[in-house]
Amino acid sequence: MPKSAEQSAIETKARRGFFRVLAGVGSGAATALVGGKLITGTKARAAEIPPPLAEPSGSVAIRMQEDLDATIASGKTPSWLMVVDTRKCIGCDACSVACKAENPTGPGVNFRRVIKRELGMGAQNWAIFKPVNCLQCDDPPCAKAVPTGMITKRPDGIVEFDDQKLKGSFAQAAAQACPIRQIHVENGKTYTQDTPAEQPYEQRSFVENGRVHSRKRGANDMQDSARKCNFCSHLLDVGVLPSCVTTCVGGAMYFGDANNPTSLIHEITKGRREFTGHQNLGLKPRVIYFEESMPGTTHISCTACH
Numbered sequence: 146m147p148k149s150a151e152q153s154a155i156e157t158k159a160r161r162g163f164f165r166v167l168a169g170v171g172s173g174a175a176t177a178l179v180g181g182k183l184i185t186g187t188k189a190r191a192a193e194i195p196p197p198l199a200e201p202s203g204s205v206a207i208r209m210q211e212d213l214d215a216t217i218a219s220g221k222t223p224s225w226l227m228v229v230d231t232r233k234c235i236g237c238d239a240c241s242v243a244c245k246a247e248n249p250t251g252p253g254v255n256f257r258r259v260i261k262r263e264l265g266m267g268a269q270n271w272a273i274f275k276p277v278n279c280l281q282c283d284d285p286p287c288a289k290a291v292p293t294g295m296i297t298k299r300p301d302g303i304v305e306f307d308d309q310k311l312k313g314s315f316a317q318a319a320a321q322a323c324p325i326r327q328i329h330v331e332n333g334k335t336y337t338q339d340t341p342a343e344q345p346y347e348q349r350s351f352v353e354n355g356r357v358h359s360r361k362r363g364a365n366d367m368q369d370s371a372r373k374c375n376f377c378s379h380l381l382d383v384g385v386l387p388s389c390v391t392t393c394v395g396g397a398m399y400f401g402d403a404n405n406p407t408s409l410i411h412e413i414t415k416g417r418r419e420f421t422g423h424q425n426l427g428l429k430p431r432v433i434y435f436e437e438s439m440p441g442t443t444h445i446s447c448t449a450c451h
């Protein structure tokens with residue numbers, strides 16, 4: 146539906162405010178009270194970086210699917226990027242649930258989590274939501290912690306595990322090396338393990354890292370293997386967008402081929418990979434965050450702490 150002039154004016158004003166905030170980042174000392182603690186933020190580099198573009202018009206979901214169709218039809222190797230606009234995340238956890246349904250994991254394990262923080266800023270309390278999954282680093286510390294070949298980069302940028310080799314102590318070493326703790330070692334637990342009846346959803350087979358797997362009791366071939374988000378590569382390979390992207394209620398998720406100059410992802414990132422958040426870890430992440438500073442400071446964003 147087309148936006149009203151009033152709605153567009155409000156959104157433009159909000160975006161300008163966000164841009165001004167970004168322009169102020171890095172201009173001085175950065176401190177704030179977060180969760181009752183005084184924290185000091187790193188000198189942000191966002192002052193040197195132009196802000197994200199305005200929101201695209203039309204249906205974002207349809208545009209992303211059309212972009213994906215075009216990439217597959219072209220036969221060219223894509224360069225996948227995910228953008229998370231934390232300004233739109235409403236903390237509903239729809240993406241986490243969709244991820245779990247798509248990529249079966251046991252209790253307490255999720256490839257996608259939404260971190261929620263309540264911040265005490267003077268008299269005001271604020272809630273901040275930040276969806277997190279593997280960043281598909283172009284310089285992944287997890288790969289450096291294990292023998293060559295156990296963790297590889299696909300040509301499209303996805304970090305893939307050889308889950309039949311990345312087991313036991315190797316899986317643990319990779320998990321320890323991930324600076325944002327996005328690797329889980331399969332422990333085989335199921336939601337009905339203490340009940341007599343295993344449920345069908347726990348017995349179904351699924352595709353991960355290019356192989357068909359099962360978490361059935363007594364027949365879990367991923368036991369002790371390292372696991373993580375892989376941009377739902379099994380879906381991408383057949384022309385379907387990642388589950389967390391298609392289920393995002395707040396419209397906070399974008400996904401696409403950065404090599405395609407007419408794609409939505411190229412439009413909203415303006416072809417850049419450098420934004421705030423995780424950049425200072427030197428990981429060259431393929432998950433990019435659009436965000437705003439916390440209230441009461443022009444310097445600190447949610448990625449300052451997590």
Ligand code: SF4
Pocket residue numbers: 278279280281282285286287288304322323324325326327328373428
């Ligand atoms: S976020 Fe962690 S698990 Fe993912 S590629 Fe980077 S280091 Fe590896």
Ligand code: SF4
Pocket residue numbers: 243244245247248256257278373374375376377387388389390
């Ligand atoms: S891309 Fe797939 S595996 Fe990764 S967080 Fe989203 S739903 Fe989960």
